[in-house]
Amino acid sequence: MAASPDVLRRSAFLSTFAHQGAVYLYHDLYGYLLQMSPDLVEFIDQFAEPRTVADVVAAHADRFEGQAQQFVDVFYQHACLVEPDDDERAGIWPMIAIKGKWNVWRRHGDRLTIYTAWGDRPIQRIELDPIDTAIWDACDGEIRLNELRAKHDAKRVAALVHRLTHSSVQALKLSAFPMSMYAKRPALTPSYVTSTMPYPSWAPGQPLDAPVTDVATDGYYQQVADAEQQFxxxxxxxxxxxxxxxxxxxxxxxxxxLVGAFLDRLPAHRVRVLEIGGGLGYVAKAVCEALIAAGREVTYTIQEISPQLAEAQRARTAGLPxxxxxxxxxxxxxxxxxYDLILSNEMxxxxxxxxxxxxxxxxxAEGGEVDPALLAGLGRPGELVRDLGISLDDAPDPFYLLTGALELMIRIARWLAPEGVAIVTEFGERHMWPKLSSHLDHPELSTHFGHLQTAAITLGLTAKIEFVMDLIDLDRTLDGLATTRSHFRALVALFADAGVALPKVGYTRELLAATAFGKLDLADVGELRWDRIEDRLMGLVPHEFKAVVCRKAGGN
Ligand SMILES: C[S@@+](CC[C@H](N)C(=O)[O-])C[C@H]1O[C@@H](n2cnc3c(N)ncnc32)[C@H](O)[C@@H]1O
Structure with missing residues (x-):
């Protein structure tokens, strides 16, 4: 790594963002994205005016575990700290412009409109005229901007690149190496090239959400304001x-x-269903109708925490039992x-x-044995571990214990009728300890299915872990549309401009073509990314969804 010069100043092109306690620095000229702590942002701000590096490092000798100089070097390497007389805008010329991974655009003849919708920020339409469009088309991830300016007006190239690398647009990232190099070595692709920044702006001194420790979202669901928007x-x-x-x-x-998968295991005449956490009521409606169509008499109860969602469920299932x-x-x-059937779908x-x-x-850290006295001292979480036979031996440090999910298994075991079936689906793995997802607006944990299975068996049920894809018999040969939340919001705006409503469904090529038919030529729309449906569908990874399927032994 190049050693940094003696005197440096902060780049004039840095933007900062924050999400769930983490802070991110975005370089608006290059698209570099660095995750950091708030005190590192303050550290860079020490260089608001040109400063002698040695002085600043000495003043921070007891901070950052003695690594202040190393941070200066990293910030210099990423052009976040620059020499005082650096003409920053000129730094782009040796670089290669790479198109961002989640761009949305529509071509109209020799013009292009780029749509952005980062996080909750308003939709933007960035209109490229024919010259801009020709420059955009020439940005193939291989050609250096130096070469581009030999073919196009340098001022136009610079203006377009600055506009499109900015964190408000994020359509281009600048890289020292061509994409063809990373194609052969994908693991070397720097993460900023394929990352985006959907989080809100943040400035030093502004409050930050606390990093997540315990997870409780009951309050979150009680506050859901717009039911449809939620999903x-x-x-x-x-x-x-x-x-x-x-x-x-x-x-x-x-x-x-789902009904197809379990119909032959349900009573032949009357089926009593309990659904826990019913969302918008689509599952309730479909399950109820399918059971009725199969000749069953149905009673269907939804247990729901959110008043708004309860209202949506009542409206969607009006006329059904x-x-x-x-x-x-x-x-x-x-x-x-x-209950003969208990469903807890993705809750x-x-x-x-x-x-x-x-x-x-x-x-x-090395092992050891669980101490029953310490477990008892933990109160209810300790009781759950002990009574349900949960093994903590392979727990990471720290670890999450899914107390709510374990409590739910206790209730399911109690409420399930003899011969009844319970299906608990969620995103998770058999052996993986719960991981926190940070991409939502509230913290959510993946499920340790092994723990739910162990709990169910301890409670006297039989319990099998299955892929949800297998339960619903998903045709894995199809391609599914891959999106992020921001990408899909931008696509919705693009489709709306063409007079097409784009509801959030799992689009296959066939479904999207049918939706756009007659109004929008999909050949003019970018970038539509398709993936094997089991690996990615919209923002979800279907193969990560599992189910624990439990049965209670028959009565006598
Ligand atoms: C992620 S949504 C899943 C909804 C639906 N089952 C589906 O598959 O689309 C979670 C649902 O569980 C509900 N929920 C969350 N916590 C709950 C609780 N403690 N008791 C009852 N319902 C709850 C939410 O309000 C929401 O309806």
Missing amino acids: DHTETTLSHLFRVQHPALGGRTYGEA VVVQLGDVLAAEHPADG VGDLPAVQLQRADVGLT
């Missing part, structure tokens, strides 16, 4: 993407496909042995969890 933008579920009759499900909806019971499932009363990740250290239960 279309904020938090999409797999069942939401498949709420329409879908080509990958052989023309069935998610709910119909569905009752919505408002309140937290962990505080709810239901009859013991009362256990929303239940509370606690974060613990290995030392809290007597384990060391």
Whole structure:
């Protein structure tokens, strides 16, 4: 790494953003993205005026674990700190412009409109005239801007590149190396080239959300204001993407496909269903209708914490034998042995969890044994571990214990009728300890299915872990549209400008073409990324969704 010069100043082209306690620095000339702590942003700000590096480093000798000089070098390397007389805008010429991964644009003849919708920021339409469009088209991830200016007006190239690398647009990233080099060595691709920054702006001194430790989202769901928006933008579920009759499900909806998987295990006449956390009511409607179509008499109860979502469920299932019971499932009363089918679809990740250290239960980094006295001292989480037989031996440090999901298993075991089936689906793995997702507007944990299975077996149920894709018999040969939330918002705006509504469903090529038909030629729309449907569908990774399927032994 090049040693930094003696005197440096802060670049004039830095923007800062924050999300759930983390701070990000975006270089508006290059698209570099650095995750850092607030005190490092303050450190860079020491160079608001040119400063002698040695002085600033000496003043921070007892900060950053003695690494202040190393940070200066990294910031210099990423042009966040520059020499006082540096003509920063001129630094772009030896670089190569690479198109961002989640760009959205529409071509109209020799012009292009780029759409952006980063996070909750307003939709922007960036109009490129024919000259800009020709420069944009020439940015193929290989050609250096130096070479581009030999073919196009240098001022136009510079102006366009500055406009499109800026954090408000993020359509181009500058790289010292061509994409062809990374194509052969994908692991070497610097993450900023494929990353985007959807989070809100932040400036030093402004409050930051605290980093997440314990997870409790009950308050979050009680506050959901706009039910449809919740699932279309904020938090999409797999069942939401498949709420329409879908080509990958052989023309069935998610709910119909689930019923198909379990129909022969349900009572032949009357089926009592409990759904926990019903979202917009699509699953309830589809399951109820499919059971009725299969000749069953149905009673269907939804236990729902959010008043807004309860309202949406009542409206969607009007005319069907569905009752919505408002309140937290962990505080709810239901009859013991009362349900033949219990569904908890993509909701256990929303239940509370606690974060613990290995030392809290007597384990060391190397191993050790759980100390029953320490476990008892933890109160309810300790009781759950002990009573449900959860092994903590392989827990990382720190670890999350899914107390809410374990409490739910206790209730499911009580409420399930003999011979009944319970299906608990979520994003997670059999052996992986819960991981926190930070991309949502509220913290959410992946599910440790091994723990749910162990709990169910301890509670006297049989329990099998399955891929949700297998339960619903998803056709894995199809391609699915890959989006992020911001990418999809921008696409929705583009489609709306062409007079096409683009509801949030799991688009296959066939479904998207049918949606655009007659109004929009998809050949003029970019960038549509397609992936194997099991690996990515919209913002979800279908193969990461699992189910624990539990049964209660028959009565006598
Ligand atoms: C991610 S959504 C899934 C909705 C739906 N099952 C689906 O597949 O689209 C989670 C649902 O569980 C509800 N929920 C969250 N915590 C709950 C709790 N403690 N008790 C009852 N419902 C809860 C939410 O309001 C929401 O309806």
